[in-house]
Amino acid sequence: xxxxxxxxxxxxxxxxxxxxxxxxxxxxxxxxxxxxxxxxxxxxxxxxxxxxxxxxxxxxxxxxxxxxxxxxxxxxxxxxxxxxxxxxxxxxxxxxxxxxxxxxxxxxxxxxxxxxxxxxxxxxxxxxxxxxxxxxxxxxxxxxxxxxxxxxxxxxxxxxxxxxxxxxxxxxxxxxxxxxxxxxxxxxxxxxxxxxxxxxxxxxxxxxxxxxxxxxxxxxxxxxxxxxxxxxxxxxxxxxxxxxxxxxxxxxxxxxxxxxxxxxxxxxxxxxxxxxxxxxxxxxxxxxxxxxxxxxxxxxxxxxxxxxxxxxxxxxxxxxxxxxx
Numbered sequence: 001x002x003x004x005x006x007x008x009x010x011x012x013x014x015x016x017x018x019x020x021x022x023x024x025x026x027x028x029x030x031x032x033x034x035x036x037x038x039x040x041x042x043x044x045x046x047x048x049x050x051x052x053x054x055x056x057x058x059x060x061x062x063x064x065x066x067x068x069x070x071x072x073x074x075x076x077x078x079x080x081x082x083x084x085x086x087x088x089x090x091x092x093x094x095x096x097x098x099x100x101x102x103x104x105x106x107x108x109x110x111x112x113x114x115x116x117x118x119x120x121x122x123x124x125x126x127x128x129x130x131x132x133x134x135x136x137x138x139x140x141x142x143x144x145x146x147x148x149x150x151x152x153x154x155x156x157x158x159x160x161x162x163x164x165x166x167x168x169x170x171x172x173x174x175x176x177x178x179x180x181x182x183x184x185x186x187x188x189x190x191x192x193x194x195x196x197x198x199x200x201x202x203x204x205x206x207x208x209x210x211x212x213x214x215x216x217x218x219x220x221x222x223x224x225x226x227x228x229x230x231x232x233x234x235x236x237x238x239x240x241x242x243x244x245x246x247x248x249x250x251x252x253x254x255x256x257x258x259x260x261x262x263x264x265x266x267x268x269x270x271x272x273x274x275x276x277x278x279x280x281x282x283x284x285x286x287x288x289x290x291x292x293x294x295x296x297x298x299x300x301x302x303x304x305x306x307x308x309x310x311x312x313x314x315x316x317x318x319x320x321x322x323x324x325x
Contacts, residue, residue, distance in 0.1 A: 001055070001166040001167060001168050001280060001281060001282075002166070002167050002168075002169050002174065002207060003164070003165070003166055003167075003207065003208060003209050003210050003281055003307075004164070004165040004166075004167060004174060004205055004206065004207050004208065005162055005163075005164060005165075005205070005206055005208045006162065006163045006164075006165055006178075006181065006202060006204070006205045007062060007160050007161070007162055007202070007203040007204040007205070008059060008160065008161040008162070008163065008185070008200045008201065008202060008203065009160060009161075009200060009201050009203050010155050010157075010159075010161065010199075010200050011185075011199040011200055011201060012188070012196055012197055012198065012199040012200075013126075013152040013153060013154045013197055014152065014153050014155070014189070014190060014197060014198050015128075015150050015151065015152050015153075015190055015191035015192045015197045015198065016189065016190025016191045016197075016198060017058075017153075017190075018058060018059035018161070018163075018189065018190075019058050019223065019224060019269070020055075020056040020057045020058045020163075020222065020223025020224065020269070020303060020306065020307075021056075021223060021224050021244065021266070021302060021303040021304075022190065023056045023058075023059075023163070023184075023189070024054065024055075024056045024303035025246075025249065025302070025303070026184050026189060026190075026249060027054060027056065027177070027180055027181065027184065028040060028043075028044070029249055029250040030180035030181070030183045030184050031043060031172070031176075031180050032250075033183070033250070034179065034180060034183060035176065041299075042171065043171045043172050044299075044301060045171075047286040047289070047301050048285070048286040048287075048288070048289050048301065049286075050285065050286075051168075052166075052168070052282070052286060052303070052305050053167070053168045053171040053172055054165065054166065054167050054168070054172065054177065055165070055166040055223075055281075055282045055303065055305045055306065055307050056163060056164075056165055056166075056223065056303065056307075057163055057164035057165070057222035057223045057306070057307045058163075058222060058223050058269050059161040059162070059163050060091075060161065060162050060163075060164075060222070061091055061114055061159055061160075061161060061162070062159070062160040062161060062162045063093060063094055063114075063162075064091040064092060064093055064094065064109070064114065065091070065092045065094060065097075065211075065220070065222070065309060066090065066091065066092065066220075066222070066269055066270035067089060067090055067091065067092045067104060067105065067108045067270060068101070068104065068220050068238070068270050068271075068272045068311070069238055069239060069240050069268065069270045069271060069272070070101075070238050070272060071238065072086075072087075072105075074101075074102065075102055075103075075104065075105035075106070076100075076102040076103055076105075076106065085110070086105055086106075088110045088111075089105060089108035089109060089110050090108065090109075090110075090111060091108060091109045091111065091114060092104055092107065092108045092109075093107065093108075093109065094211060096108070097211055097212070097213050097309075097311075098213075100312070101213075101311055101312065101313060111123070114159070115156055115158070115159070121156065122155070122156055122159070123153050123154060123155045123156065124153070124154050125151055125152065125153045125154075126151070126152055126154070127149040127150070127151055127152075128149060128150050128151070128152050128192075129147060129148075129149050130147065130148050130149065130150060131146060131147050131148075132146040132148070150191060150192060152192075152197065160203065161200075164210060164222055164307045165177070165307075166280075166281050166282055166307055174205075174207075178202065178205055181202060182201075182202055184200075185199060185200040185201055185202065186199070210281050210307060210308070210309060210310075211309055212277065212309055212310035212311075213309075213310055213311050213312045214312065215312050216276070216277050216310030216311055216312055217274065217275075217276055217312060217313055218236075218272055218273060218274045218275065218277075218310070218311050218312070218313035219272070219273045219275060219277050219283055219308035219309070219310060219311070220270065220271075220272055220308060220309040220310075220311050221239075221267070221269060221270065221271045221272075221273070221283065221284075221306040221307075221308055222269060222270075222306055222307045222308065222309065223269055223303070223305075223306040223307060224242070224244070224266040224267065224268055224269055224303075224304075224306065225266060225267050225271065225283060225284035225304055225305060225306035226264070226265075226266055226267070226284050226285050226287055226304030227239070227267050227271070227273060227283070227284060228265070228285075229285075230283070230284075230285065232273045232274065232275055233273075233274040233275065236274040236313070237271070237272060237273045237274050238271065238272045239267035239268060239271030239272070239273075240267070240268040240271070241265060241266070241267060241268070242265075242266060242268050243263050243264070243265055243266075244263065244264050244265075244266050244302070245260070245261075245263050246260075246261040246263075246264070246293070246302065247259045247260045247261060248260075248261065248294065248296060248297065248300075258295060258296045259296070261293045261294045261300065261302075262292070262293050262294070264287055264293070264302060264304075266304065269306070271306075272311070272313060274313055277308060277310035281307055281308065282305045282306060282307050282308060283305070283306060283308055284303075284304045284305040284306050285304045285305065286301055286302075286303070286304055286305065287301060287302040287303075287304040288300050288301040288302050289301050
């Protein structure tokens with residue numbers, strides 16, 4: 001698979017986080033809408049047999065990686081360090097890859113520390129009021145006023161974002177993939193795209209290998225993934241679990257009145273798995289198919305793969321911290 005780095009500019013608020021698995025789902029719809037269902041099916045051939053046509057990362061601030069989700073006792077903290085302040089440091093500069101993992105928390109940045117321009121906040125969240133409308137009568141209907149709100153997140157306009165993309169160009173050329181990503185950005189990504197949310201533009205896209213540490217023996221994930229049953233070293237792997245309550249997008253929202261998918265359990269972005277990085281550049285597995293995720297579209301799949309950064313995870317000092325945790 002070829003590795004690409006795509007730089008984005010966000011052009012509106014977002015009601016759905018730019019997560020790799022959700023972005024992959026929208027990419028599938030964009031392929032179907034532009035090139036047809038047959039082309040999409042060809043791309044998805046072998047998806048659940050460790051042959052994904054694309055693996056998409058979360059959108060990350062340009063020049064930064066997510067700080068690994070490791071126990072605090074693993075990191076080398078200074079005696080005078082403010083632990084509450086340290087826990088706010090989520091973004092690791094790419095330049096820190098030359099340093100030992102144990103030093104990364106001290107090198108990581110608070111979101112406010114990576115602001116550019118005149119912005120004062122990395123992001124701001126505001127509730128957007130809505131009301132249920134009967135589109136046939138153009139009123140709230142017999143049940144009357146039915147308000148609800150959707151939280152929108154506005155990011156500092158000067159921050160650029162990077163997506164890491166692994167692509168099987170034998171199934172989908174990069175030019176076609178870029179066009180589909182551009183379609184998503186122009187129409188809007190995620191919830192409330194039809195009223196202006198989730199718009200972005202592509203500033204730049206280059207073929208470039210994923211960054212890695214020398215002598216890497218572990219993987220840092222850049223998107224949610226499904227590590228279940230893959231034989232990772234459970235004693236020396238660290239991750240946060242979350243349940244993805246997915247729903248269909250695009251036209252599938254209106255099919256049979258059942259837009260919701262079955263929930264799935266995933267490991268959150270920035271997980272660390274102690275295994276030698278593979279040449280494929282990703283770990284995880286494809287989920288779904290055969291009606292496992294959706295009763296509306298039985299062939300529905302979900303990205304349980306994640307691009308990974310190779311990191312050097314070990315040493316006598318590290319092992320002593322594991323034993324004391």
